[in-house]
Amino acid sequence: MSEVHSEQLLAQVAALPSLPGVYRYFDAEGGVLYVGKARNLKKRVSSYFQKNHGGTRIGHMISRIARLETTVVRSEAEALLLENNLIKTLNPRYNILFRDDKSYPYLKIAGARKAGLGEEQPPGADAFPRVAYYRGAVDRKHRYFGPYPSAWAVKESIQLLQKVFRLRTCEDTVFANRTRPCLLYQIKRCSGPCVNLISADDYRHDVENAEAFLRGDTQQVLAALEARMMQHAQRLQFEQAAELRNQMAALSKVLHQQSVETISDKDTDILAVKVQGGKACVNLAMVRGGRHLGDRAYFPSHLEDAAAVQDFDEAAETEVESPAPAQPVEVHVLEAFIAQHYLGVPVPSTLITSVPVSAALIAALSAQAGVRVNAVHQPREQRRLWLEMAQQNADIQLARLLAEEGSQQARTRALVDALDLAPDNLDTFRIECFDISHTAGEATQASCVVFHHHKMQNSEYRRYNIEGITPGDDYAAMRQVLLRRYSRLAEAGRDAPDATPPKGSGGGAGRLPDLVLVDGGKGQVSMAREVFAELGLDLSVIVGVEKGEGRKVGLEELVFADGRAKVFLGRDSAALMLVAQIRDEAHRFAITGMRARRARVRVGGSQLEEIPGIGAKKRARLLQRFGGVRGVAAAGVDDIASVEGISRDLAEAIYRALH
Known part of the structure; x- marks a missing residue:
């Protein structure tokens, strides 16, 4: 293997220190291939270059290594944190990568100022904190509870707080301008602090009880409510005692409905992993304050290549005389998720996992979080029920993903077969679709949307402002957008006359798509044919989507630029479903851009x-x-x-x- 690498790279490998650290491999274009960590940099990195790995996944990666960078750290924990920070930043091709989704919602109790009981406060909004849904960076000015797995989970918790503790949810500006209680007061979801129907001290008690409830101290809340109720009863303040009795009844009903069995688990994350068909799903279920709040599914990328490289890494870490068995791919996936997910996200004290994870990983996580994190692999009782539910959800979510991807591939295949095309690779089959939009000739805009890898590629969409044409001339607009889109491609082909413009597999305007859809019939197709003939491009890729009789959906016909007869695919055709999806997306993208431009002009x-x-x-x-x-x-x-x-x-x- 060393024959394909430069002497400079091999000398750099030989000079590496026998210290813990992180290494990065780069290809000749500067792209990051892999980020790894090692207890001994010299031993680990040298193992990649000591033998020929053939045509395996690991061999393919090693053959592309052109440059190496390393960073020495003080401990394995530091190496773990640096490795996953770099993975999230650099998006290497041979690492398991989870999308960086830290946009978790929180429940916020606004106004963190806590005055002691009896302390005078102005009767303004600050004296009566509001409960609200929040998404973004947290600060010390307010109190936050979460994170929650979904907006629905936050809003459900807010409704519970309204039912039991009757905290306000209105904005401060609304609060300051109320002269009579709102509907929420009438339906017993607010105690009416805006019009002084509750004292600041009593409201503060409700806020403190709500916070204790969110932390999972439910018995403490019930005991405090009972003590206050008895005090009011002894003072013959029966109305106030009745209010507290009703609050206790509401809280007891909520706890019964939630079936809370905390077994001392107030904050816990349940992590279940499922791998099938070259795809993986990690299902994260959250328990906060002893309440199961719901779950969220995550799907990693680069799974198969990354798992092969990680197996090689683990084998290199052990002695040759006693090689350790390769870890299941589920372990690789779950450990990658834990290491990447909890960077910058609060980690609960307990993690319940469907497969065992490395003790070193949990130790590094504890050191980073500053609290002791405990990982449980084979739980019992309520924890086992939580894990079974999370595992079932992981199975369902992965089955849904595989079904969706299968149906997308089936639709692509159906279209290819219906048009009698023969792409080199179905997975890279590329379609570009054009549409023209304007209002009586004003603010004319053309859109180009892109479909490949069996889905729409939003990042490759483009809009073109059409100028210098007669208002309302859609044919001239189509001519202009096609010239602007493909003239560079045609010029590149003329500069290399022996080479035909390649199709499909690449992205952007550097490659001719396998199919060019235009929203229109014979007129638009004729204009597209003129442009392609003028540019010297292949006419067979142009297909027009002509409205059917009465412009009814499902009756569309396909019109070809190369003289073939029209094709009617049929209302229930999977190919027509895909064409209609792409055509409708082009229309949506064009009309939204046109409206925005028209608004600016007006x-x-x-x-x-x-x-x-x-x-x-x-x-x-x-x-x-x-x-x-x-x-x-x-x-x-x-x-x-x-x-x-x-x-x-x-x-x-x-x-x-x-x-």
Whole structure:
């Protein structure tokens, strides 16, 4: 294997220290291939270059290594944290990678100021904290509970707090301007602090009990409510005692409905993993305050290649005389998830896992979080029920993903068969679809949407502002967008006359797609044929989507630029479903861009902004005076100069710019 690597790289490997650290492999283009950690950098990295690995996955990766970078650290825990930070940042090709989704919602109790009982506070919003849904960075100004797995889980918890503790949810501005209680007070979901129907001290008691409930101290809350109820009864304050009795009854009902069995687990994460068909799912279920809040599924990328490289890493870590058995791929997936997910996310004290995970990983996680984290692999009683439920959800979510991907591939295959195409690789079959949108010729825009790898690729969508044509001329607009999209490709083909423009497998405008869809019939297809003939491109890739009789969905026909007869796929055709999906997406993308552009034009944004000396205030005065950019264009120089802040010279400049 060393024959394919430079002497400089091999010398760098030989000079590595026998210390713990993190290493990165790069290919010749500078792309990151793999990020790994090692107790002994010299031993681990050298193992990659000591023998020929043939045509295996690991051999393919090693053959592409052109450059190496290493970072020495003080401990394995530091190496673990650095490794996963780099994986999330660099997105290497041969690491298991989970999408960085830290956008978890929280339940927020706004206003962290806690005055002691009896301390005077102004009767404003600060004296009556509100409970709210929150997503974003947390701070010390407020109190946050979570994270929750979904917005639904947060809103359900807020409803519980409203039913039991009757905390307010209104904004401070609404609170400050109320003169009578709102509907939530009438239906007993708020205690009416906005109109002083509850004292600040009593409301503060409710807030403290709500926080204790969210922390899982339910028995403490019930005991405190009972003690306050007895105090009011002894003072013959029977109305207040009845309110607390009702609150206790509501809380007991909620606890019964939730079937809370905490077994001392107030904050716990349950992690179940399922691997099948080259795909994996990690299902994360969250228990907070002793309540099961729901779960969320995660699907990693780079699974098969990364698992092969990690197996090689583990074998290299052990002595040759006593090689350790390869870890199941489920272990690789779950350990990668734990290491990446809990970077920057609060980690609970207990993790319940469907497969055993490394003790070193849990130790590093504990050191990072500053609290002792315990991982349980074979739980009992309530924990076992939680894990079984999480495992079942992982199975369901993975089956759904495989079914969806299978159906997408089936639709791509159906379209290829229906059009009698023969792509080199079905997975890289690429379709680009064009649509024109305008309103009576105003703000004409063309859209290009892209479908490949069996799904729409939003990042590759493009919009084209169409100018210099007769308003409403869709054929001219189609000609302009196709020329702008494919002229560079045609030029590249002419520069290398012996080479035909490659199709499909690449992205962007550098490769001719396998199929070009245009939303329209014979007219639009004829225009596309003229453009492709002029550019010297293959006419067979152009297909028009012609509306059927009465423009009914399912009756569309496909029109070909190369002279083939029309094709009617049938209402229930999987191929037609895919064509309709792509066509509708192109229309949606075009019309949203057109509306935004039209709005800018109608408020005079783009045309007036380009005139030197016209700022936001002057532009607003002009539009207010003349009712829009068209009104400004219709006005004379004297009329424009009469607007406040517009000099004679500037008025003449505006008139010239708009004419």
